Amino acid sequence: MIAPTLLITSVMMFPIWVSDAWKERPLLSKDLDYQSPVQMREETYPMLTKALAVSDSKIRGTIYVVLGKDPIPANYAFLVKVLSTEKEPTLQATILQQLGNHAGPSLQPEAIQPWLAPEHSTIVRLAALRLYAKTKNFHRSEIGNFLAPEVPAVLRQAAMEIINDSPELAEDFNPAILAYKEDADPQIRMLALQIALQQSAHRPEVKTWIAEALEGPQNLKLSLAKKAFRLPPEMTATLLKEPAVAIRVAVCKNAPTEAYEAVTAAVDDPSPLVRLTALATLARFSEQKVFPANALPHLLERVLEHCNDQSEVIRIQSQDVLMHLAVSYQESVTDTLRKQLTMQVPPKVRFHTVPVLQATCPASLPAIAALLKSETVPENLVVELRTLVNADKREDVLRLAKHASTSVREEAANTIGRLKLEGTSQLLIQLSKDKNLSVRVAAFMAMGRHPDLVFLPVFLKCLENVRRALPQERNAVVWAAGQFTPASPDEYNKVYSSLAHRIYLHCTRPTIPEESELVFDDTTVIVNGMQTLVRWAKSTQAEEILGFAKTTIGLYNVTAEEVAERNSKNPDLASDMPNDQLTRSVAIQLLQFLEDKPITQQQIEFNEPAFPISSTDQLEQN
Numbered sequence: 279m280i281a282p283t284l285l286i287t288s289v290m291m292f293p294i295w296v297s298d299a300w301k302e303r304p305l306l307s308k309d310l311d312y313q314s315p316v317q318m319r320e321e322t323y324p325m326l327t328k329a330l331a332v333s334d335s336k337i338r339g340t341i342y343v344v345l346g347k348d349p350i351p352a353n354y355a356f357l358v359k360v361l362s363t364e365k366e367p368t369l370q371a372t373i374l375q376q377l378g379n380h381a382g383p384s385l386q387p388e389a390i391q392p393w394l395a396p397e398h399s400t401i402v403r404l405a406a407l408r409l410y411a412k413t414k415n416f417h418r419s420e421i422g423n424f425l426a427p428e429v430p431a432v433l434r435q436a437a438m439e440i441i442n443d444s445p446e447l448a449e450d451f452n453p454a455i456l457a458y459k460e461d462a463d464p465q466i467r468m469l470a471l472q473i474a475l476q477q478s479a480h481r482p483e484v485k486t487w488i489a490e491a492l493e494g495p496q497n498l499k500l501s502l503a504k505k506a507f508r509l510p511p512e513m514t515a516t517l518l519k520e521p522a523v524a525i526r527v528a529v530c531k532n533a534p535t536e537a538y539e540a541v542t543a544a545v546d547d548p549s550p551l552v553r554l555t556a557l558a559t560l561a562r563f564s565e566q567k568v569f570p571a572n573a574l575p576h577l578l579e580r581v582l583e584h585c586n587d588q589s590e591v592i593r594i595q596s597q598d599v600l601m602h603l604a605v606s607y608q609e610s611v612t613d614t615l616r617k618q619l620t621m622q623v624p625p626k627v628r629f630h631t632v633p634v635l636q637a638t639c640p641a642s643l644p645a646i647a648a649l650l651k652s653e654t655v656p657e658n659l660v661v662e663l664r665t666l667v668n669a670d671k672r673e674d675v676l677r678l679a680k681h682a683s684t685s686v687r688e689e690a691a692n693t694i695g696r697l698k699l700e701g702t703s704q705l706l707i708q709l710s711k712d713k714n715l716s717v718r719v720a721a722f723m724a725m726g727r728h729p730d731l732v733f734l735p736v737f738l739k740c741l742e743n744v745r746r747a748l749p750q751e752r753n754a755v756v757w758a759a760g761q762f763t764p765a766s767p768d769e770y771n772k773v774y775s776s777l778a779h780r781i782y783l784h785c786t787r788p789t790i791p792e793e794s795e796l797v798f799d800d801t802t803v804i805v806n807g808m809q810t811l812v813r814w815a816k817s818t819q820a821e822e823i824l825g826f827a828k829t830t831i832g833l834y835n836v837t838a839e840e841v842a843e844r845n846s847k848n849p850d851l852a853s854d855m856p857n858d859q860l861t862r863s864v865a866i867q868l869l870q871f872l873e874d875k876p877i878t879q880q881q882i883e884f885n886e887p888a889f890p891i892s893s894t895d896q897l898e899q900n
Contacts, residue, residue, distance in 0.1 A: 451473060455470050660685050834862055
């Protein structure tokens with residue numbers, strides 16, 4: 279079977295690469311990993327129809343999944359059309375599932391209803407049922423039809439789940455849901471109880487059902503726990519005493535605000551999962567300001583205790599609760615937290631208290647800074663350094679820049695750059711030679727935030743040292759260089775020219791040794807280097823740097839066709855050169871910036887969709 283290759287095309291709207299945000303940090307790999315939804319050209323769909331006719335089931339399934347990935351109306355219209363011709367039940371189900379990703383609300387229920395019929399396989403009917411419930415104005419009675427005893431269990435359960443997920447459908451089944459209290463399928467009994475619980479009016483029979491479930495089997499207790507927000511607080515407290523962890527977790531997750539005392543007690547549960555869930559619920563309660571003033575002291579005591587929990591996840595969640603409490607209750611909470619800023623408090627409690635106070639209580643910053651004198655825990659020193667807002671603790675920062683801990687040295691370098699501490703140039707140069715990569719990168723970044731011409735030779739040496747300097751270092755260097763602004767063409771020619779030439783080489787030539795050949799630098803180095811060259815050219819209008827900038831832009835501002843033509847003429851250059859939509863979009867926007875034109879989100883197109891020649895030949899024969 280010939281497997282046609284599907285190349286999806288799209289028009290992509292790129293972010294604004296040229297912005298003030300670049301002054302804060304360089305573009306990183308995560309910034310450049312930009313993807314837009316895919317959409318085929320109109321003329322591609324007939325080609326794809328022919329391709330599907332000669333493709334095996336595996337290829338067809340892959341194509342259906344690709345087409346259903348993003349919310350593209352044309353793709354969904356095509357999938358609906360293909361659904362009527364696809365013969366394999368598993369692939370029919372695949373199409374229905376993909377339509378369910380995004381297309382449900384845009385579909386008419388009549389288009390899906392035929393696939394609910396009994397003549398179709400269970401897997402098809404299951405996918406169709408779930409999609410049908412997402413369409414607008416679907417017939418609710420169709421969902422109820424799937425609850426009949428003769429319907430396969432998986433379909434009955436799916437119908438119940440759909441009803442349970444919809445308050446409107448749940449109301450429609452009041453009081454009919456009572457008929458399923460004694461259903462033979464235990465999953466149906468569980469879901470029926472949950473539906474009954476969320477109905478606005480609890481009939482006497484439902485209240486009796488709830489009371490029986492509270493004394494009944496574990497699965498019914500779990501159903502009660504999943505709808506705990508509809509239960510009185512005393513029932514919630516009773517369920518929190520159940521031995522099953524799953525029940526206690528469900529209660530904590532769904533507890534009503536009136537049960538805040540029971541949830542507060544649950545943060546001391548022996549199960550880490552219950553503690554974690556209880557803390558997450560307390561954060562939600564904090565946003566709603568449900569705690570009376572007299573409950574706050576005990577609540578803070580319990581949460582602070584768990585800032586010292588053995589589990590890091592629980593400690594982080596405890597910090598989140600403190601943050602929500604501090605935002606909602608302000609001084610009532612921050613006054614208590616400020617008392618934790620002593621060396622007598624467990625180190626982990628200080629670690630999680632400091633960021634909360636930094637974000638919510640500026641008056642606490644001097645007390646936090648004072649900890650730098652006596653703090654001995656490296657991770658605490660890092661968070662305390664991040665709170666500094668002025669140069670008052672300059673000597674402490676300089677001392678910590680020589681700390682034995684890598685993370686402390688790194689944060690000290692960040693702090694030097696952030697606060698622009700005077701007299702630190704030689705220290706930053708020393709840190710740029712640190713044995714640890716993260717420290718070296720932080721030092722180079724700090725040089726960019728606190729420019730000094732003495733750094734330029736250091737930048738040049740790093741870029742020239744291609745056998746030892748890593749891409750992260752080079753990326754930090756080319757960004758930091760871009761934060762310098764040559765005052766005139768004369769200053770550029772005297773001070774910046776050598777460094778500019780080196781950056782130009784990294785953007786336009788293979789410079790990095792790899793085995794027995796040279797390859798192009800990392801894409802992040804290239805795009806940040808392009809930014810630096812253009813900004814220097816714009817600020818000085820020096821002839822050389824203008825030439826570097828325009829040549830670099832011209833090298834990357836090329837269409838796919840132009841790249842292919844150039845590659846055919848110079849295969850060696852083409853092998854590693856990152857000519858793609860990304861580099862072209864950066865080049866286009868930088869050219870606009872250089873020419874003082876509005877920066878637009880330039881449209882960049884993918885290559886044309888295509889199929890292998892062999893497949894095309896067979897398509898023509900068909």
